[in-house]
Amino acid sequence: MNDQNFAADSVIFRPGSPGKCAYLIKEGEIELLREGNVRVAKMGPGEVFGEMSLIEERPRSMTAKALTRVKLTALAREEFEKLLTADPDMFRMYLKALFERLRGLSASEINLDAQDDDIPIAEPVIDEVSPTVVIHPLTRKAAETLPDDGLEIPKFPFRIGRASEDHEMEPLDLNDLWLLDVEPFNISRNHAAISIVRGTVAIGDRGSHMGMYVNDELVGGSSPRRQITLDEGDNVVVMGGRLSPYQFRIHVAYT
Numbered sequence: 001m002n003d004q005n006f007a008a009d010s011v012i013f014r015p016g017s018p019g020k021c022a023y024l025i026k027e028g029e030i031e032l033l034r035e036g037n038v039r040v041a042k043m044g045p046g047e048v049f050g051e052m053s054l055i056e057e058r059p060r061s062m063t064a065k066a067l068t069r070v071k072l073t074a075l076a077r078e079e080f081e082k083l084l085t086a087d088p089d090m091f092r093m094y095l096k097a098l099f100e101r102l103r104g105l106s107a108s109e110i111n112l113d114a115q116d117d118d119i120p121i122a123e124p125v126i127d128e129v130s131p132t133v134v135i136h137p138l139t140r141k142a143a144e145t146l147p148d149d150g151l152e153i154p155k156f157p158f159r160i161g162r163a164s165e166d167h168e169m170e171p172l173d174l175n176d177l178w179l180l181d182v183e184p185f186n187i188s189r190n191h192a193a194i195s196i197v198r199g200t201v202a203i204g205d206r207g208s209h210m211g212m213y214v215n216d217e218l219v220g221g222s223s224p225r226r227q228i229t230l231d232e233g234d235n236v237v238v239m240g241g242r243l244s245p246y247q248f249r250i251h252v253a254y255t
Helices: 077-086 088-111
Strands: 002-006 011-013 021-027 030-034 038-043 063-066 070-076 131-137 158-162 177-179 192-197 200-205 212-214 217-219 227-229 233-239 247-254
Touching: 038 192, 070 077, 131 200, 200 212, 200 217, 217 227
Parallel strands: 158 177
Antiparallel strands: 002 070, 011 063, 021 070, 030 038, 030 063, 131 247, 158 192, 192 200, 200 227, 212 217, 212 233, 233 247
């Protein structure tokens, strides 16, 4: 492992470049861009990107760019294998990122059979136009992990899942918002993610058991739909079954 520094606006890697290592962000922020400068993720300290290079030798498919000055730790495949015994905690950090990517790939395969007509054609991200997304609690249970005046989402994707109970093994989860739930569970450990999809804000299922209701439409769970665009303005999202106590108002504004 070695630390690497990049100035703001520097390109860390481009599509087609060899995928030889994964990166752990120690300081600063980066963005991942698809063709056409479409931002698919904004990431900060403690997050891992480029992780698929740890299990396959394909060239990079996206651009990674430094938004600010960043300090990264690079990890090659051989080093990743050694971490299993030498540094289990560090190994777990990279493994969580790999599990999250595989969950995303699984959801993408399902979406090939579902009609996402409400998601517009991809458009380049315009720096002057960025969404503001605020999650507000609508119920007492939802308010247990959110401020009364709501939480503005600081990054995309923003992952939501259930916190583990004391008797459960430490999960390989990668969440930004942990919800406190008890049996019978409404919330799965990896429940939902709010992302920028083709220039709009969308919420998607991450393989949850019960799914969620987004403006009265079931997403995930028993529904083939795994992702839906959030309306500009207010959206009502019920995590779990229709009568779940985890209910939220998600406000989307484009500026």
